[in-house]
Amino acid sequence: xxxxxxxxxxxxxxxxxxxxxxxxxxxxxxxxxxxxxxxxxxxxxxxxxxxxxxxxxxxxxxxxxxxxxxxxxxxxxxxxxxxxxxxxxxxxxxxxxxxxxxxxxxxxxxxxxxxxxxxxxxxxxxxxxxxxxxxxxxxxxxxxxxxxxxxxxxxxxxxxxxxxxxxxxxxxxxxxxxxxxxxxxxxxxxxxxxxxxxxxxxxxxxxxxxxxxxxxxxxxxxxxxxxxxxxxxxxxxxxxxxxxxxxxxxxxxxxxxxxxxxxxxxxxxxxxxxxxxxxxxxxxxxxxxxxxxxxxxxxxxxxxxxxxxxxxxxxxxxxxxxxxxxxxxxxxxxxxxxxxxxxxxxxxxxx
Numbered sequence: 001x002x003x004x005x006x007x008x009x010x011x012x013x014x015x016x017x018x019x020x021x022x023x024x025x026x027x028x029x030x031x032x033x034x035x036x037x038x039x040x041x042x043x044x045x046x047x048x049x050x051x052x053x054x055x056x057x058x059x060x061x062x063x064x065x066x067x068x069x070x071x072x073x074x075x076x077x078x079x080x081x082x083x084x085x086x087x088x089x090x091x092x093x094x095x096x097x098x099x100x101x102x103x104x105x106x107x108x109x110x111x112x113x114x115x116x117x118x119x120x121x122x123x124x125x126x127x128x129x130x131x132x133x134x135x136x137x138x139x140x141x142x143x144x145x146x147x148x149x150x151x152x153x154x155x156x157x158x159x160x161x162x163x164x165x166x167x168x169x170x171x172x173x174x175x176x177x178x179x180x181x182x183x184x185x186x187x188x189x190x191x192x193x194x195x196x197x198x199x200x201x202x203x204x205x206x207x208x209x210x211x212x213x214x215x216x217x218x219x220x221x222x223x224x225x226x227x228x229x230x231x232x233x234x235x236x237x238x239x240x241x242x243x244x245x246x247x248x249x250x251x252x253x254x255x256x257x258x259x260x261x262x263x264x265x266x267x268x269x270x271x272x273x274x275x276x277x278x279x280x281x282x283x284x285x286x287x288x289x290x291x292x293x294x295x296x297x298x299x300x301x302x303x304x305x306x307x308x309x310x311x312x313x314x315x316x317x318x319x320x321x322x323x324x325x326x327x328x329x330x331x332x333x334x335x336x337x338x339x340x341x342x343x344x345x346x347x348x349x350x351x
Contacts, residue, residue, distance in 0.1 A: 001053050002094070004029055007039045011049060014087055016096060021046060035227065036062065047101050050083065050224070054093040061227045062095050063088075068229045069097070077129035081122070081222050103208035103222055110204070110248065113270055117281035118219035119209045123202075123241065124285030126223060131196040131234040131290060147200045147228055147236060150308040151189040154182045167318035171311055171329055184336045188301055195294075200228030202240045204248075235294035239302035241282060242347060245275050246303070247310050250331060255323045276348040283349060296351045300339035307332040 002010055007029045011017045021027050025043040032038045037053040054062040072082045083097035109119070146152075152160060153175050161169065175181055199206075206225040209218035252269035287293045311328040315321045335342040343349040 048099045050097045052095045059093040065227045068226045081126045100210045103210045106204035106207045109209040115275045115278040117278050119221045120278040120282040121285040123221040124282040128286050128289035133197040148305050150305045154186045165316045167315040167321045168312045171321050194231040196234035198232035198237045202237050204244045235298045236302045239299045240306045243303040243306035279347050297339045300343045304332040304335040
């Protein structure tokens with residue numbers, strides 16, 4: 001596999017970048033690996049390139065992502081909002097994607113406590129366009145991807161538990177000690193159905209705020225990381241976006257004691273009232289552009305599932321779950337008990 005020091009030479013050999021980008025345009029190569037080995041290449045004035053390399057076990061996911069992006073390239077409603085495939089080598093399991101330069105992921109874009117409506121509206125329109133496509137347009141789009149693995153917590157597979165840290169196992173044990181919640185998760189799993197072409201992982205780190213040509217204001221949203229795209233529930237994509245706002249809210253509360261998280265709600269750096277205009281812009285744009293949007297109840301239920309997964313993922317590096325992660329689990333439980341009430345009380349949303 002290519003290492004970080006070889007990436008610039010590799011792109012030069014493909015003709016993707018020019019020598020002047022290396023010499024005079026401040027080219028940088030950053031390691032952004034997660035599921036695959038990923039290097040992000042940026043310059044001061046040009047586009048951004050992602051060089052993704054897969055292991056033999058994950059090579060198929062990379063091929064699927066390339067196939068998905070080639071289909072989306074023909075969707076005019078998504079023009080300028082999804083990466084462009086500039087090179088694919090199936091034998092080497094290498095994929096090179098191009099994105100606009102100067103993008104900032106939503107976590108960074110919102111780090112100052114501002115939650116602009118324009119990027120949120122742009123994301124709502126993008127998801128509406130995506131969900132309107134037929135999933136069968138991509139022949140090898142994954143149909144066996146477990147995007148909502150938290151629904152397995154009632155009877156988790158042995159392999160899943162083996163992959164969890166002690167801290168993550170602690171959170172799962174807390175859930176399993178709550179029979180009504182386990183029953184709810186089992187019921188949600190039984191109701192699972194694919195009704196749309198979905199992204200499958202619309203977290204803030206996969207949403208880039210970008211500027212339209214000729215402007216310096218980042219008012220559009222560009223969506224990356226399409227490895228999990230395929231047939232699935234539209235409510236999961238929408239619910240994931242809502243869960244990200246809730247996660248940012250909980251993460252901004254100075255929680256000391258998980259037994260009394262509400263004591264310091266007024267001290268949240270990112271209060272929900274400040275997020276609600278952006279949430280409303282996202283949901284309004286999505287609903288207006290979608291013929292049959294998913295029911296709010298189902299959307300909130302899957303937002304809760306996403307909160308559970310986020311808590312377990314973040315506990316993977318901990319020996320003991322933090323008070324904030326325990327609070328995320330408690331929030332997910334509360335949402336699952338009263339989804340519509342939670343939508344209105346927390347997010348200002350109604351059916």
